[in-house]
Amino acid sequence: MKKKGYLLLGLIMAVGLTACGNNKSGSETNSPVKEGNESQQASPSDKGGKDADPIVVRFNINNDEISTEQIKQFEDDNPGIKIQREDTDATKLAAQLATGEAPDIIRISGVNDTPSYVIRGIAMDLTPFIQKSSIIREDDLGPATNVFRFDGKVQGQGPIYGIPKDWSPDYTVWYNKKLFEAAGVPIPDASQPMTWKELFELSKKLTITEGDTIKQFGLGILGKSEADLPWLMTYLLSKGVTLSSSDFSSIDYDKPEVKEGLGLWVDAVKANVGPNQINQDKAAWGGEIFLTDRAAMMLSGYWFSGLLRNDEHTKTHLDDFGMLPAPIAEGGKRVSPTGSATGAIINKATKHPEETWKVYEWYFGGKLAEERAKGGWGVPAMKHLVEMLPQTTEFDKQAFKVLQGELNYSNDVLEVNPYLLNGDALLKKHLTPVYFGKSMLDEAMKQLNKDASTLLKEGMSAAQK
């Protein structure tokens, strides 16, 4: 009895203690702490360190310049590489460049931006890649692509830092026949370029006002119908005048040719040939008015034909439109440069140069370039693709013909001072009071010089660091 009693006792105690033990430890089930993470933004600076992770190439480009299907196609064909498109936000880009977090491929304006990117050591020399490439061949690159060359002194020669996705002679003129008729103005001859003066006269004639409202504008450009730096440089190119010293250490806007050219614009603004700050027309750029038959002329490159072909309003009456050669300065030589040549550079600081080049090559060469050429959204960078430009409709043919003429004069590169960042904004800033009648052009140019030289100095010392 005793023995059994003790055994039983022991058993019970054991059971009891385990139960108690369970009570203590089992009750520590922690209430799950909800992390409450909002939607996680995919880390933009994923450098893809592990082997298993695909390499992400960050591509700074607009969302209408590349489609998700195209990206997917590339990713399917190239497993292990992912393309991450990023919006082209100037502020963001500036901040990223400052902190070294810039994307791998950066969209730039070849004309305006190449020198400064090279000077700042941001652009990667692509010549070795191109030489090895079977898709992009150096001898196939059209002369306008030279805007992406810079040897540190002269833009247009030296290593290749980029390729345009396409380009246009940007100072051709599109006209709307109907509006010419409405104004009772004859359409100029497409075989010969006008002078700038003539163009502005024409545009004044084509501007129709009714009381306080402007029913029809004469001339639209890429922004508001006001002067901008690329236009000025085109004008000066035609005039054969340079502003910067050969080492870019100084720049002088206070030249008669400058004032001559800018003067044309001041008049044009006053005459409200297009939407501008004074008349405060809601249109943000000339395209808005031209496409809706509110502007008789549009100063824009060949690429604008793509817009015409595809826009709801214009594609129905394409035959109303035509292209004229780029105007030239009074007494100047004929030039038809590209004012921009949108392309891209590769960020020298990229961690994956090989993969980034793969993406670059795919986008700028190959099938995509063909598609772009066929769409007629610009002149392809590679010569052998020029024939693929649309030539079916009358409109196409006419435009193509004019283009062919222009291409003979497109080899010159606009002058750009690599140390003068935001030169355009600077110019506009100083011109604005002139438009408003608050200042004279002379005074404005002098001020401009002052500011420019300060900025130049800073730009140079910053680049030397």
Next chain:
Amino acid sequence: MAISRWLSKHSPTPWRIVAVSVMLTILAQIVMVQIGLTYVNSMNRMIEDNRKSNVSTQFYHNTLLQLGEIDHLLQLLQTPYFSTYFQESLLYRDAHFAAVHRAELSAKLNALHLSPDLVHRIYFIGGDAGQAAWIKDIGQDGFAELPNIRMDLLQKIHMSERFLEDHNRIVKYSSQDLSKFIDSRHLAQDKTVIRELRLFTENLKNRMIISNGNMNGVLILMQLQDDFFRTGLPLLQSEAFSFSVEDTQGNRLWSSDDAPVGQASAKELSPYPYKVTFAPATPIVHYSIFTLWNRLIWLFCATVVVTFGISFFYAKRTLDSFLLLSRKMKEQSRGDRWDSKSISEEWIPKSIIPLTLRQRLLVIFSLAAMLPTLTGGWLYSGLFNQVVQKQMGLMIGEIGTYTGVSIQNRIDSMNHLINQIHASEPLQILLKRTYNSEIPEPMSDVSVNVSIPMLAGLNEAEYFVLFDAGGQAVYSSIFSDNRDLFRLEPGEMRNTDEAYWINGYKDAFNTIKPALIKRFAYRSDRGLSVYYLLLVPRESLFEKLSPLGFALQIKDSFGTQIYPYDRFPPEFGAGAMQWSGRVPESDWRMEVSYSNDRIVYKNREYKYAFLLIIAIVWLLSIVLALTITAFLLKPLRELKRMMALAGEGKFYQATIDKGRNEIAEIVRSYNGMIRQLAEVVHQNMNVMEENANIKIRETELLSTKALAELKMLQAQIKPHFLYNTLEAINMRCMRTGNRDIGMMVTALADLFRYSISNDTEVVTLDNELDHVRNYMAIQQFRTGNLYTFQIDVPKELLAASVVKFILQPIVENCLKHGLEGFDEEGWIGIKIRSEAGCLRIEVSDNGIGMDSVRLTQLNNELEKGTEIHRDHKSDEGGGGIGLSNVSHRLRLYYKDQAVMNVVSEPMRGTRTLIELPLNFG
């Protein structure tokens, strides 16, 4: 087992039993308290965790919401609708134009109804001198102007780079951070400018700033309210938590109190580059440990005392009987004389319910241990539950308050949103189109058709609809082509400029939803038109608020349910803890209820633990009771057994336990008693033995006596002399020719020779008969042939062995008694036969016989064979040894195998019969 030995040394006394039951209770109490405290602690932990996670989650969500609001606002302000004023060279235009535009912007900003709790001030800084630069103080009308500070100036001194670097992030600038850029080298002589810059940076320092860092447009700097983050906390926040917000570098942007954050847990506020840290500042234990312990100790002591009382009382009663027994037995054994009084059954205590000892002990322990355990358990659990309930109440209250703040913030954000929608450019354009009598300028498709979804903050809304004054939908953000699906009832169009919520808006999906409606007025060239904006928030808006583990219900002031949409109110299970309160700054009510499961689960666990303890205690009680009973009963059983044995005459002493308790005493008493008994019995046995011995000796003595007599007789006769004499006589007779006398003398000699020879005890029958003949011859000689004597014996029997002197005495007897007074014709015959191994000897006479009385007497004597009874009548002094002697000797020799008896009738003779075993040689 050593234990049993130990236990046998410490056998149960009432005190010991009491001690055991008290210990049992104490043990149970300790365990229960332990379990209870564990339970309370684990509940506390759970509550604390819950609280921590929920409170921090609420703050986290609120903070995210507020950051979202700031972000949306910043995005909104950068849209041309607002920022164009700083890009249109306002300062180059005429004053009237500028004033109009300024008023316009001011109206637009006011229409946003920005909350001063969020933003304190907004700086709009244009690019250059031609652009405007204004400061808007929220809550105040109009703008203040910045005379000189423009983007180009800030770029010149490189301060813009700092803003660019920090764009879209909340930062706090120290006084050095910005003022270091104010370097007079850049600024040359212009003291006004320098002063302005210094004032600018002075106003910005140590404040929470967020800017768009913009280079190419308008620089928008928002100075947030210093306590901006506090909007995530309830007004009366307990000091239990301290929150702080830090940026990615660890710089602290804000904290709820200035205490350094202790054990902080941090949560990233993704997608924003900040994190929230919060730390519980004080431990949650609101209950006073002291009071708890106080009560516990009281309970504990009470329980122990009760146990003590019960067990003591009952134990005493139970063992009293034993005490009495023991005493009685002691008295018994101490008494001088052997008192064979049995212990009266009268004083065996009778209880109401007759129980055995085992049962009684069971009862003691069960009661003594169980009762307090049960009550204690119940009271403890009550106590602990009370504590836990209190904690839960606090927790729920706190969480409810925080959730209330969250709800309020959400409502506010919806209000902001509806204002922003109203103030947004696309809507204004739409309104213009709708209400202007003229057909407005055709919009180019390039700026896409009123794309209101671009307005940030609309993620929180399911959709919104613009209704005209008649309740017709003018625009809807979904089903824009099917606007007629939306309709506003007259009852839903109220006459107030404040935004209001309606419930039960039946929408295009035919579901009932809450909706926010605000009436706006639009001034067009047709006059003042009224329109309504209806905004339906997503259910997720409120869903996100619902604290983990809680069910949330929101009702409006009329009691209609706002959340959850179109569903039954959440199941508040029976006994669920609820808290209800008002949503701050609104007339909504909210209810949170804590889902019971975990409480119930914990409670159940706890109850199970208690029950288990009680069960264990009970089992222990039983085991102990049984064990002790066994101990108590074992000696008693032994005792019983010994007593039984003693009754059978086997006297043992019970095994002694050397304890000093009642049982031992009983046993000792018993042992004493037994000893006495044994003594007495022993003595009796001795006496009886002696008697037996004496009897034996007597018998021996008798035979010895007889033998001695014989021997004496034999010894008295000098045989040789006699023989010689007789021989001499015989010779003479022969010579003298007295043959007759000579024969008689020879017969006599033979007779004597035969009688005194004691060589052998047995002789042949032949010899014995010769002896009888010799005797008879002599007798006949004496009496002159008065009698006739016959012997009838087969020849073969003559060799049989018989004991000496058996026939002659019988014949002698016949002569003496039977034939007494016979003068003639007296006859004695001896007949000998063998039968079945027996020798039958009949000696008969035809004498006077004897009467039956005498016959019987005689036979009896012969039967006994031991007594030598001399018949006085027959005592003649002639030397006859009598029948008794024969019988006795026959007995002595043949034991049971010889039979002798006499048959006689008066005057008809006597026959003596002897039967012997037949033996030869």
